Amino acid sequence: MGITIEGVSKRFGDFQALRPTDLTIETGSLVALLGPSGSGKSTLLRLIAGLEMPDTGRILLTGRDATYASVQERNIGFVFQHYALFKHMTVRQNVAFGLEIRKASRAEIRARVDELLELVQLSGFGDRYPSQLSGGQRQRVALARALAVEPQVLLLDEPFGALDAKVRKELRAWLRRLHDEVHVTTVFVTHDQEEAMEVADQIVVMSQGQIEQVGSPAEIYDHPATPFVMSFVGQVNVLHPESALSCQLPEYRCNGSQQVFLRPHDVLIETDPRSGGVSAQVQAVLHLGREIQAELLLYDGGSLWVHLSREQYAATPIQRGQRVYVRPKAVKAFPVKV
Numbered sequence: 421m422g423i424t425i426e427g428v429s430k431r432f433g434d435f436q437a438l439r440p441t442d443l444t445i446e447t448g449s450l451v452a453l454l455g456p457s458g459s460g461k462s463t464l465l466r467l468i469a470g471l472e473m474p475d476t477g478r479i480l481l482t483g484r485d486a487t488y489a490s491v492q493e494r495n496i497g498f499v500f501q502h503y504a505l506f507k508h509m510t511v512r513q514n515v516a517f518g519l520e521i522r523k524a525s526r527a528e529i530r531a532r533v534d535e536l537l538e539l540v541q542l543s544g545f546g547d548r549y550p551s552q553l554s555g556g557q558r559q560r561v562a563l564a565r566a567l568a569v570e571p572q573v574l575l576l577d578e579p580f581g582a583l584d585a586k587v588r589k590e591l592r593a594w595l596r597r598l599h600d601e602v603h604v605t606t607v608f609v610t611h612d613q614e615e616a617m618e619v620a621d622q623i624v625v626m627s628q629g630q631i632e633q634v635g636s637p638a639e640i641y642d643h644p645a646t647p648f649v650m651s652f653v654g655q656v657n658v659l660h661p662e663s664a665l666s667c668q669l670p671e672y673r674c675n676g677s678q679q680v681f682l683r684p685h686d687v688l689i690e691t692d693p694r695s696g697g698v699s700a701q702v703q704a705v706l707h708l709g710r711e712i713q714a715e716l717l718l719y720d721g722g723s724l725w726v727h728l729s730r731e732q733y734a735a736t737p738i739q740r741g742q743r744v745y746v747r748p749k750a751v752k753a754f755p756v757k758v
C-alpha cells in the first residue's frame with residue numbers, strides 16, 4: 421500500500437514538531453526516516469499510524485484518504501523501541517494475539533503462528549516467555565506479532581535502538597531479508613545513518629521538523645542536497661570558507677561565499693613539499709583495523725580528519741608530529757547562508 425503525505429503538519433502547543441510536509445512512499449518499499457533527536461521523525465510516523473492527528477494536510481493510504489481514520493481502520497503493524505510483548509504470555513500467544521482478537525479459527529491461528537515463527541527464525545521458541553529470550557529475539561517476536569494480522573504497512577520506531585551494536589547489525593540484515601520475503605511497505609525511524617544506509621531502499625532525511633532530502637542511500641551520500649545532509653550522513657570536514665585548502669580548488673571562488681565540505685577519505689596526503697599541497701602537521705594517528713584515521717592541523721589553523729585505507733597508509737606511513745602536504749580529491753561546496 422503506497423502512502424501519500426500532502427501538506428501534513430503538526431504542532432504541540434507553540435512548538436512546530438512537523439512543518440507542512442509532502443512525501444510519497446511507494447508500495448512495497450523499505451523507507452528510513454533519518455534525523456537527529458527532535459527532528460520530527462516519530463511525529464511523522466505516529467501521524468501515518470493514526471496515533472496523532474495532523475493540524476493540516478491529508479494522509480492517503482493506497483490512494484484513499486485516511487487522515488482521520490482510526491488506528492484499527494488503517495491496518496498498520498507497529499513495533500516500538502522497547503519491546504511491548506505481553507510478559508505473561510508465551511511467544512506463541514503473543515504472536516497469536518491480534519488473530520485471536522479477530523476471531524480467527526484455532527487451526528488458522530496455529531498455521532499462521534507457525535509460519536511467522538519460521539519467518540522470524542524462532543520456530544523452536546514458541547513456548548518460551550519473553551523473559552527467557554534475548555533482546556534481539558524479543559524484537560523479532562514483536563515483528564512477528566505486528567505481521568500476524570497481515571498489515572498493509574509496517575511502522576517501526578527505532579526497533580533496534582535498545583540493543584547492543586552486534587545484535588543491531590544482525591537484525592538489520594535480517595530485517596532487509598524479511599522485507600525481501602514479505603514486501604510489506606515498511607517505514608522505520610532511526611537516528612543512525614549507518615542503519616538507514618544498510619537497510620533502506622529510500623532514506624528521508626529530516627531536520628527541525630522538515631524533510632531535507634529523499635533519495636537512495638547512494639544519492640544521499642554522493643549528492644547531498646543541503647549542508648545538513650552532507651554533515652549528517654557520513655563523516656565530513658567543514659572547511660573555513662577562506663582556508664588555503666578551499667582556495668586551492670580551481671572551481672572554487674575563494675571569496676567567502678561558499679562553504680566547502682570534504683569527506684575524510686577524499687584527502688590526498690603527500691610528504692613531498694613540491695606536491696603543491698597545503699602544509700599540515702599530523703596531530704594524531706588512530707589505527708582502527710581496516711582503516712587508519714589521522715587528525716591534521718592545517719598551517720592556517722583549521723583541523724582536518726583524514727581516513728586512509730591500509731594500502732594508502734602503507735604507501736605513506738605518516739606519524740604524529742610529521743609535516744605533510746594535503747590536497748582534496750573531491751569536495752562539495754554550498755553557498756554560505758547570510
Ligand SMILES: Nc1ncnc2c1ncn2[C@@H]1O[C@H](COP(=O)(O)OP(=O)(O)OP(=O)(O)O)[C@@H](O)[C@H]1O
Nearest residue numbers: 432435437455456457458459460461462463464611
Ligand atoms: N506529545 C507531545 N507533546 C509535546 N511535544 C512533543 C510531543 N511529541 C513530540 N513532541 C516534540 O516534538 C519534537 C519532535 O519530536 P519527535 O519525537 O517527532 O522527534 P524525533 O525526531 O522522533 O526524535 P527522537 O529520535 O528523539 O524520538 C520534539 O522536540 C518533541 O519534544
